[in-house]
Amino acid sequence: MTPKKLWTWLAIVVFASFAALIYYGVDIYQKIPPIAGKVITTEGKVLYTEQEVKDGQNVWQSIGGQTVGSVWGHGAYIAPDWTADFLHREAELLLVELAKKDGKVYKDLPDEEQAKYQTLLKKELRTNTFDEKTNTITISPERAKVQQELFQYYTKLFMGDPSMAKLRDAYAIPTHTVKDIDRMNKMNAFFSWSTWVCITDRPGDDVSYTNNWPHDPLVGNTPPHSLHLWSGISVLMLLGFIGVLLMHHIRNKEEEISEDLPLTDPLRNMEPTPSMRATLKYIWVVALLILVQMLAGVITAHYGVEGSAFYGFPLDEYLPQSLSRSWHVQLAIFWIATSWLATGLYIAPAVSGHEPKYQKLGVNILFGALLIVVLGSLAGQWFGIMQKLGLVDNFLWGHQGYEYIELGRIWQILLLVGLFLWLALVLRALLPALRKKGENRHMLILFTLSAVAIAMFYGAGLMYGRQTHMAIAEYWRWWVVHLWVEGFFEVFATVVAAFLFTRLGLLRLKQATNAVLFSTIIFLAGGILGTFHHLYFSATPTAVLAVGAVFSALELVPLVLIGYEAYHNYEISKATKWIRAYKWPIYCFIAMCFWNFLGAGIFGFAINPPIALYYIQGLNTTAVHGHAALFGVYGILGIGLMMFVLRGLYPDREWNDKLIGWGFWLTNIGLFVMVTISLLPIGIMQAVASMKEGYWYARSAEFMQTDIMDFLRWLRVPGDILLALGECLIVYFIIGLKFGWSLKGKR
Numbered sequence: 001m002t003p004k005k006l007w008t009w010l011a012i013v014v015f016a017s018f019a020a021l022i023y024y025g026v027d028i029y030q031k032i033p034p035i036a037g038k039v040i041t042t043e044g045k046v047l048y049t050e051q052e053v054k055d056g057q058n059v060w061q062s063i064g065g066q067t068v069g070s071v072w073g074h075g076a077y078i079a080p081d082w083t084a085d086f087l088h089r090e091a092e093l094l095l096v097e098l099a100k101k102d103g104k105v106y107k108d109l110p111d112e113e114q115a116k117y118q119t120l121l122k123k124e125l126r127t128n129t130f131d132e133k134t135n136t137i138t139i140s141p142e143r144a145k146v147q148q149e150l151f152q153y154y155t156k157l158f159m160g161d162p163s164m165a166k167l168r169d170a171y172a173i174p175t176h177t178v179k180d181i182d183r184m185n186k187m188n189a190f191f192s193w194s195t196w197v198c199i200t201d202r203p204g205d206d207v208s209y210t211n212n213w214p215h216d217p218l219v220g221n222t223p224p225h226s227l228h229l230w231s232g233i234s235v236l237m238l239l240g241f242i243g244v245l246l247m248h249h250i251r252n253k254e255e256e257i258s259e260d261l262p263l264t265d266p267l268r269n270m271e272p273t274p275s276m277r278a279t280l281k282y283i284w285v286v287a288l289l290i291l292v293q294m295l296a297g298v299i300t301a302h303y304g305v306e307g308s309a310f311y312g313f314p315l316d317e318y319l320p321q322s323l324s325r326s327w328h329v330q331l332a333i334f335w336i337a338t339s340w341l342a343t344g345l346y347i348a349p350a351v352s353g354h355e356p357k358y359q360k361l362g363v364n365i366l367f368g369a370l371l372i373v374v375l376g377s378l379a380g381q382w383f384g385i386m387q388k389l390g391l392v393d394n395f396l397w398g399h400q401g402y403e404y405i406e407l408g409r410i411w412q413i414l415l416l417v418g419l420f421l422w423l424a425l426v427l428r429a430l431l432p433a434l435r436k437k438g439e440n441r442h443m444l445i446l447f448t449l450s451a452v453a454i455a456m457f458y459g460a461g462l463m464y465g466r467q468t469h470m471a472i473a474e475y476w477r478w479w480v481v482h483l484w485v486e487g488f489f490e491v492f493a494t495v496v497a498a499f500l501f502t503r504l505g506l507l508r509l510k511q512a513t514n515a516v517l518f519s520t521i522i523f524l525a526g527g528i529l530g531t532f533h534h535l536y537f538s539a540t541p542t543a544v545l546a547v548g549a550v551f552s553a554l555e556l557v558p559l560v561l562i563g564y565e566a567y568h569n570y571e572i573s574k575a576t577k578w579i580r581a582y583k584w585p586i587y588c589f590i591a592m593c594f595w596n597f598l599g600a601g602i603f604g605f606a607i608n609p610p611i612a613l614y615y616i617q618g619l620n621t622t623a624v625h626g627h628a629a630l631f632g633v634y635g636i637l638g639i640g641l642m643m644f645v646l647r648g649l650y651p652d653r654e655w656n657d658k659l660i661g662w663g664f665w666l667t668n669i670g671l672f673v674m675v676t677i678s679l680l681p682i683g684i685m686q687a688v689a690s691m692k693e694g695y696w697y698a699r700s701a702e703f704m705q706t707d708i709m710d711f712l713r714w715l716r717v718p719g720d721i722l723l724a725l726g727e728c729l730i731v732y733f734i735i736g737l738k739f740g741w742s743l744k745g746k747r
Helices: 003-030 050-062 082-101 111-126 141-159 162-171 181-199 225-251 280-302 321-352 359-385 391-397 409-435 440-462 470-503 509-527 529-534 542-554 557-573 577-607 610-616 620-649 657-692 707-714 716-739
Strands: 038-041 046-049 136-139 653-655 743-746
Touching: 003 470, 003 509, 003 529, 003 542, 046 050, 046 181, 050 181, 050 391, 082 111, 082 141, 082 181, 111 141, 136 141, 141 162, 141 181, 225 542, 225 557, 225 610, 280 321, 280 359, 280 620, 280 716, 321 359, 321 409, 321 440, 321 470, 321 620, 359 391, 359 409, 391 409, 409 440, 440 470, 440 509, 470 509, 470 529, 470 620, 509 529, 509 542, 509 557, 529 542, 542 610, 557 577, 577 610, 577 620, 577 653, 577 657, 610 657, 620 657, 620 716, 653 657, 653 716, 657 707, 657 716, 707 716
Parallel strands: 038 136
Antiparallel strands: 038 046, 653 743
């Protein structure tokens, strides 16, 4: 297929996919569960108001939001999912009240009579009593009494009641997480409303707003038929498109290694420009962020076994779990993104052979801006979680409460400005090369478009406000997480890797161009609409579930040939003698292929089908996929790209293979050990508990604080140690290139 036809198909795929993404986004807007003006009893007593729910959402965000347990399944894993927890506690208490109303004690009743009250319970909880005309939700006095009891329970838990100390320790929630009773009352209202969404049937339907999630048979939250149907269809679509891809691969040989290999390294004699040399400081900062992020991860993991301290020291008074986890996730995104941005700044002048005026100044200004955003956002998150900011100031400067985009809105805007500055610097350096016609131009255009997408799509995080409905905020949040982090960075990295290999004369340009265009089409065909697989149970309509199920399955299609890609990269590493200088960057690409297959492929598909995710969303199975995909794929790839840049910045230095080799293997082996002997067994046991008892039980302290779970959490230590040693060696190697610690001598 010619590049022209491939470009046409790429345009069709992107346009059609985003049209569908926006169309169903409008559907989400139109069918969001209401936040009633007032929740009242049948006797007219007001339980809480719409504004209290919205303010309560902001209170929840200010304590860390999705880093303190989860809501609708999205968030951290130590504390429970508050909607599942609230729902089951409400059901158990309401059964007692319903029986008491008839003068009976529920626990003393025979099974047949208990079944009667369970039927009444389901009717009470599932009936949608929202009145659009009066903008009210009406509940029974019994249910209102139960909710008041629950409000007292959560007030004791979050505000420091001594009787809750053991449970707080199990959940890694510091004493006085919420310091003000007015804030606590509002957060209770938010918990109540977000749970109402999970159990109340949509108008004219027998399925709740969250498609009957979370699983809780006691209240009739069991998987609807649509989950089984679309899970089956998604598997059939996956098998069908795998067949099409294999047929295409058999008919088309792609990315063959060039027969006329250069006798010497084509890039060895390239003199780095001042702006290219200026990217070194970015790599040094990446190295520092890796270490800090690793330390934050160690602290976060330890909170799982010692919820209020770090080996006896009361660390949660200064660095609570919600903050260490926020920093751990946010720093991962910062250092991965920075490594890729540095690669873009390095590649652009190298490709065009043109150093624009003041390019180095621009690179240095951008570096300073990124430092301000990183340090400022981390400090803002501390002030927010420590409850030192008002709700408005917290949203602007502190902690937004949403996973992966925790940083305050001001920092978010500044980061977006920085991304556009990066884009401008890359484009002005590439412009002379873009003006030239030739086979090279297709690859350059794709590189340019991916760079534009990286700058633009982070802006999706600005599409919701401080009190935007949770369902809408989740829709836009996953635009950032899925499309920005998992989507266009992937395209950017694919193009950069192919470009580097063609510049080295190892791949034929025409075939590499066609292969990259085809890979981008296949990836985006599933990847754009695959965004919806994150939104199955976030109060979205069934249509979103159907589209997400089908297209998220298609995301796996490109991974079928990942073994071929890994072997192809391995062949490249052996192609000629001088390519040995690029051994470790290429090995990082090979490792990325492995983690793409295992982390994004096997572990990803294990939780992607709706019927699977129904039971295991937000369990440690998600952590398995998250670590193996985010660090295993994007982190290792970022390290590989940095190695390419370092190879160009130090062309005449012979690297210490033993040092970087130990760093590479310890990092990958440590990640594998940590994921497979600790997180995965915990996730599997939670999945079984979720299926048998209910989602609430799989996340409860009763289940998670057993001896076997404690033992499995401690089993993280061997993998964590190997991973930490590997990362330390990689950082030592990066810094050592400057001072000669990482060298064998001159080539």
